[in-house]
Amino acid sequence: MAYIDCVVDTNPMAQEIHSVSNHIKGTTTAVVAMQTAVVLAEKKAADHVCDNVNKGFYTLIRSQISQKIAKLQSDVDSHLMQLNAQKKQLLAIRGRMERDYNMISSRYLKLFNGLNQNLKQRIFELDKPTVDFAVKELEKVSNRTKYLTATVPVSQLESLAASQKIIASNVKFRGLRVINSMTNFLADMSEQKKLTDRILLEKGNVENSTLSVPVVISECNFDKFDSKNIDIQLNNAQLSKQTQSTIKNTVNSNIENIEWQPSKEIDKEVKSEFSKYLSNSGSSQRVKDMANKLFMANNFQTLKNEQL
Numbered sequence: 001m002a003y004i005d006c007v008v009d010t011n012p013m014a015q016e017i018h019s020v021s022n023h024i025k026g027t028t029t030a031v032v033a034m035q036t037a038v039v040l041a042e043k044k045a046a047d048h049v050c051d052n053v054n055k056g057f058y059t060l061i062r063s064q065i066s067q068k069i070a071k072l073q074s075d076v077d078s079h080l081m082q083l084n085a086q087k088k089q090l091l092a093i094r095g096r097m098e099r100d101y102n103m104i105s106s107r108y109l110k111l112f113n114g115l116n117q118n119l120k121q122r123i124f125e126l127d128k129p130t131v132d133f134a135v136k137e138l139e140k141v142s143n144r145t146k147y148l149t150a151t152v153p154v155s156q157l158e159s160l161a162a163s164q165k166i167i168a169s170n171v172k173f174r175g176l177r178v179i180n181s182m183t184n185f186l187a188d189m190s191e192q193k194k195l196t197d198r199i200l201l202e203k204g205n206v207e208n209s210t211l212s213v214p215v216v217i218s219e220c221n222f223d224k225f226d227s228k229n230i231d232i233q234l235n236n237a238q239l240s241k242q243t244q245s246t247i248k249n250t251v252n253s254n255i256e257n258i259e260w261q262p263s264k265e266i267d268k269e270v271k272s273e274f275s276k277y278l279s280n281s282g283s284s285q286r287v288k289d290m291a292n293k294l295f296m297a298n299n300f301q302t303l304k305n306e307q308l
Helices: 011-142 160-199 241-253 268-280 285-297
Strands: 215-221 228-234
Touching: 011 241, 215 241, 228 241, 268 285
Parallel strands: none
Antiparallel strands: 215 228
16 A cells, blocks of 8 residues: 655635635625615515505595595485475464464454453443442432421411421322332333343253354465465354354364365356456456456365355
């Protein structure tokens, strides 16, 4: 077995290794720089994507909120319009109720004032005979002692009999006046009883009867909200205020149960009355012709021959 001694120079190899090490360090530095750049680019891309996503989400949410706001604003406006319409209707109803209240209160005020006046007049008439009697007879009753005092002259004995006759005659005259007053009083009482018997009716002879009273009911719309105004007219020539009020209250309580019937043709009486009013009007002929044309073309309903 042979042994060979070799001497190897390692300097070139060390230089090459050193050069490779430098290259590796440069590559490492480049890789680190590239990695840093890639991370920075990815970060910028991620930030850009996040910004775009956030902006898109914000825009979407803002658009949805704007749509909801617009829808809610539209609903609020529509409700406000409805509330305004209802407000106008309530104001119209309030005005009509105030007018009805004032009309009813004035009607009952007139009725009660009339009743008070009638009762006052009746009480005055009932107390009038007593008051007249007291006024006329008070002085006589107060001075009865003075009037009935006997005066006897004592100056002359010859005139005593004549004085007694005069006093007796005076007493007889006053007694006759009292008897005449009592007779007149009894006669007046008899006449009053006869008059009372003619006016008052016995309950056993009273018979129930039904009388028909014509009533005119006018119903019209006076505004755009279809608010109705009802007017009731009666013939007040033969009816008392209390009777008129009772009839109007009965009609008002049954007005909802009455059915308006369409009229096929204009009633002759209505047409005649309208023609009279139109002929007596001071309007021009063109206005009269137009009013007559509208009257003939109008469709109306009536309650004629309805009974309550």
